[in-house]
Amino acid sequence: MRQKIAILFSIFALLAFVLVPTVSEAGDFAVGTTLENFSLPDTDGKARSFNDLKGKNGAVIVFLSAQCPVVKAYNERISQIAADYAAKGIAFIGINSNSTESLDWVKSNAAENYKFPVLIDKGNVFADKLGATVTPEVYYIDAKNVLRYHGAIDNDRSAKAITENYLRAAFDASLSGKAIEKTRANAFGCSIKRVAE
Amino acid sequence: MKESICLWTKAGVNGWLFVLVLSVAVFAQRPVVTPPGSAAGPGPSSPVVVKLVDEVAFKKLIVPNGKPLLINFWATWCDPCREEFPDLVKLDTEYRGKIDFITVSLDDPEDIAVAVPKFLAAMKAQMPAYLLKTADESAVISSVSKDWQGGMPFTVLFNEKGETKYFRQGKVVLETLRVELNKLTPPAIP
Numbered sequence: 001m002r003q004k005i006a007i008l009f010s011i012f013a014l015l016a017f018v019l020v021p022t023v024s025e026a027g028d029f030a031v032g033t034t035l036e037n038f039s040l041p042d043t044d045g046k047a048r049s050f051n052d053l054k055g056k057n058g059a060v061i062v063f064l065s066a067q068c069p070v071v072k073a074y075n076e077r078i079s080q081i082a083a084d085y086a087a088k089g090i091a092f093i094g095i096n097s098n099s100t101e102s103l104d105w106v107k108s109n110a111a112e113n114y115k116f117p118v119l120i121d122k123g124n125v126f127a128d129k130l131g132a133t134v135t136p137e138v139y140y141i142d143a144k145n146v147l148r149y150h151g152a153i154d155n156d157r158s159a160k161a162i163t164e165n166y167l168r169a170a171f172d173a174s175l176s177g178k179a180i181e182k183t184r185a186n187a188f189g190c191s192i193k194r195v196a197e
Numbered sequence: 198m199k200e201s202i203c204l205w206t207k208a209g210v211n212g213w214l215f216v217l218v219l220s221v222a223v224f225a226q227r228p229v230v231t232p233p234g235s236a237a238g239p240g241p242s243s244p245v246v247v248k249l250v251d252e253v254a255f256k257k258l259i260v261p262n263g264k265p266l267l268i269n270f271w272a273t274w275c276d277p278c279r280e281e282f283p284d285l286v287k288l289d290t291e292y293r294g295k296i297d298f299i300t301v302s303l304d305d306p307e308d309i310a311v312a313v314p315k316f317l318a319a320m321k322a323q324m325p326a327y328l329l330k331t332a333d334e335s336a337v338i339s340s341v342s343k344d345w346q347g348g349m350p351f352t353v354l355f356n357e358k359g360e361t362k363y364f365r366q367g368k369v370v371l372e373t374l375r376v377e378l379n380k381l382t383p384p385a386i387p
Contacts, residue, residue: 188349
């Protein structure tokens with residue numbers, strides 16, 4: 001009898017382990033999931049860890065591209081949002097996962113456009129882990145490393161008629177202790193150029 | 198004085214005539230743009246027609262009409278979109294009549310006048326072409342596929358019941374897509 005209970009317990013424990021969402025399961029890093037600390041090299045080759053880079057109220061991981069016209073259209077807005085929320089304890093961390101963009105290119109583009117670090121995701125391993133496929137694509141992680149918002153920055157890449165500031169709204173709700181109304185939004189952008197493609 | 202007025206008038210008339218002839222020539226070269234809901238697709242020798250669609254028209258557009266429906270989402274600013282287009286034109290020729298194949302441009306609506314039809318004309322594309330104008334990209338993306346996060350190009354194949362049989366974010370793999378198309382379009386019995 002004890003043996004049967006032990007076997008059943010083991011099966012349940014195994015199932016629980018399999019079913020609990022973790023980031024290490026490839027592809028679908030859903031809102032509410034906790035991000036394990038990670039480390040990637042910056043454009044100078046220096047290893048940078050998420051926990052060291054995040055602010056007191058968390059961080060935004062933004063997937064970028066040096067060549068994508070949609071990212072170019074967003075660069076000014078990204079810099080402005082990063083500046084506005086740096087003082088409120090939310091840091092920005094850029095990630096470049098595009099296999100088609102050289103380190104020199106990414107480095108000069110980062111220096112030209114961003115005041116926050118851009119990390120190199122060689123082989124798009126980190127993009128695969130999070131299931132990121134588009135640039136620009138943002139993940140807002142709170143102080144406890146929990147994903148609070150994922151997707152588009154706002155609802156108009158041309159910036160001519162923005163009616164929804166998804167990322168700013170997520171920050172503001174989170175900073176004031178309210179529930180984030182929209183935790184997921186998609187927008188048209190460039191596909192991340194993966195190594196296998 | 199009278200002679201000088203006469204000369205000025207002649208020069209003016211010639212100038213206006215020149216402007217008129219030039220305007221006619223430029224107008225004749227312009228691609229045709231039609232408003233949402235208007236009929237007819239381009240024929241082999243017709244100018245490229247790009248129809249502007251809003252969310253409401255788009256919802257109807259993505260419903261198959263008795264045949265498998267292949268949709269390609271693209272933009273002139275998207276390098277891989279442009280790169281794969283010759284393959285898509287090839288597919289259109291191969292499967293014309295067996296499936297419905299449409300392209301949906303996600304360019305800025307002002308590009309409907311020149312950039313979009315110019316590219317389609319250069320590609321000799323004959324698929325019905327649309328340009329989507331929407332204030333809610335997220336809703337549009339979700340309505341097409343739960344597996345699409347908005348990256349382009351994006352190609353999706355629905356069977357005649359509207360079930361997704363193939364989708365690809367990034368350039369299509371021609372052979373894979375052909376296999377799926379062949380499953381939905383059995384060869385005619387001789």
